[in-house]
Amino acid sequence: MTEREATLHTDAGDLELPVVEPTAGNAGLDIRRLRGELGYVTFDPGFANTAGTKSSITYVDGAAGELRHRGYRIEDLAEHCSFLEVAYLLLFGELPTRAQLEAWSLEIKHHTLLSEEMKRFFDAFPRSAHPMAILSSATNAISTFYETYYNPSDSEAVIESAKRLIAKMPTIAAWAYKKSIGQPYVYPRNDLDYVENFLHMMFALPVEETKIDPVVARALNVLLILHADHGQNCSTATVRSVGSARANLFASVAAGMNALWGPLHGGANQAVIEMLQEILDDPDATVESTIARAKDPNDPFRLMGFGHRVYRNYDPRAKVLRSFAHEVLERTSGTDPMLEVAQELEARALADPYFAERKLFPNVDFYSGIIFRALGFPPRMFTVLFAIGRLPGWIANWKEMIEDPDTRITRPRQVYVGIVDRPFVPIDRR
Numbered sequence: 001m002t003e004r005e006a007t008l009h010t011d012a013g014d015l016e017l018p019v020v021e022p023t024a025g026n027a028g029l030d031i032r033r034l035r036g037e038l039g040y041v042t043f044d045p046g047f048a049n050t051a052g053t054k055s056s057i058t059y060v061d062g063a064a065g066e067l068r069h070r071g072y073r074i075e076d077l078a079e080h081c082s083f084l085e086v087a088y089l090l091l092f093g094e095l096p097t098r099a100q101l102e103a104w105s106l107e108i109k110h111h112t113l114l115s116e117e118m119k120r121f122f123d124a125f126p127r128s129a130h131p132m133a134i135l136s137s138a139t140n141a142i143s144t145f146y147e148t149y150y151n152p153s154d155s156e157a158v159i160e161s162a163k164r165l166i167a168k169m170p171t172i173a174a175w176a177y178k179k180s181i182g183q184p185y186v187y188p189r190n191d192l193d194y195v196e197n198f199l200h201m202m203f204a205l206p207v208e209e210t211k212i213d214p215v216v217a218r219a220l221n222v223l224l225i226l227h228a229d230h231g232q233n234c235s236t237a238t239v240r241s242v243g244s245a246r247a248n249l250f251a252s253v254a255a256g257m258n259a260l261w262g263p264l265h266g267g268a269n270q271a272v273i274e275m276l277q278e279i280l281d282d283p284d285a286t287v288e289s290t291i292a293r294a295k296d297p298n299d300p301f302r303l304m305g306f307g308h309r310v311y312r313n314y315d316p317r318a319k320v321l322r323s324f325a326h327e328v329l330e331r332t333s334g335t336d337p338m339l340e341v342a343q344e345l346e347a348r349a350l351a352d353p354y355f356a357e358r359k360l361f362p363n364v365d366f367y368s369g370i371i372f373r374a375l376g377f378p379p380r381m382f383t384v385l386f387a388i389g390r391l392p393g394w395i396a397n398w399k400e401m402i403e404d405p406d407t408r409i410t411r412p413r414q415v416y417v418g419i420v421d422r423p424f425v426p427i428d429r430r
Contacts, residue, residue, distance in 0.1 A: 065313030087392035111167035112188035134176040136257040143250030174201035229393025269369035305366030321367035
């Protein structure tokens with residue numbers, strides 16, 4: 001196959017740019033020689049038009065509303081797989097056989113416990129501490145128990161680190177929650193599967209037996225799968241960027257968690273809940289008035305849960321959530337007026353040309369927050385749940401980055417627009 005090239009014409013000369021061919025989606029222009037040969041850099045705030053890597057993990061087609069992991073449709077994975085099955089797929093490139101899944105699940109179970117010394121770590125935080133702050137801090141902290149696994153070039157050490165992160169994250173998250181409500185920490189149980197164990201640690205009490213509703217466990221399993229990876233988003237790019245400095249996997253993932261904590265990224269589903277609650281609490285607010293505010297250019301109000309940086313169609317993850325939202329809510333809380341408001345808001349927005357012309361369709365955050373709430377999770381835990389789901393994607397991307405011979409330490413350029421040269425003025429003359 002003949003390699004394609006594109007010619008860039010500038011006042012400093014012309015440059016042939018090799019085309020990096022994709023298996024799907026946008027081709028890339030290799031600009032690595034641009035600065036050295038012509039003295040130019042590209043200017044792309046937010047890197048929305050810049051591919052910093054080649055990846056074979058996740059493909060997102062925003063125009064068609066498609067999301068695939070290693071070639072598998074997210075709808076199929078959500079319907080047929082367990083979360084650990086999808087984690088295995090992301091890390092190793094193939095869906096596991098039954099024997100491989102059993103061995104993988106067993107290995108994860110053997111690493112769910114935290115060191116008893118970590119109890120003092122949790123106790124040191126104020127009760128008001130946000131669970132995301134504890135989660136990212138604890139991720140860094142547990143790395144101190146596994147310094148033998150720091151070497152990014154040791155493939156076995158990387159896998160051992162990955163197992164421990166995936167295994168211990170639900171325990172850390174549940175203990176962060178228990179800390180915030182003043183309840184005793186609950187230890188993991190190896191007779192439960194991954195999602196059931198997390199629900200047990202979150203909601204069990206030592207004074208009574210707690211039964212896990214299979215509908216609730218199934219709903220949380222699907223929610224985690226839907227968050228497992230999404231290409232080169234802000235937090236994943238952060239994990240790769242930190243890892244490019246040869247930082248260990250624990251430190252890189254902790255950095256990704258802090259990026260996810262931002263309200264424009266992982267906090268969006270909590271914002272949806274707050275918006276819907278405001279509509280319910282305000283006697284003068286209606287779905288119609290909310291739609292009108294979203295369309296008013298002079299009103300800073302935004303319709304949370306609609307639109308996406310990538311999708312210009314209906315988010316496929318939102319379709320999956322919408323399909324079983326009623327089942328979850330009927331099982332957990334009977335009827336929820338918030339769901340009724342959400343459905344009416346969605347219907348009105350989809351029927352309005354204003355939103356259709358701007359490709360503002362519901363995204364995964366629109367329904368996930370409602371379902372998380374129905375499952376009993378407080379809003380401050382929503383981003384933590386997102387982090388547990390996204391963890392396999394972060395690890396898979398870090399692993400892919402480390403193994404890629406083209407990887408260089410992340411070092412974006414800038415277009416300098418400040419003062420060029422100023423005479424120094426001694427302090428007594430300023």
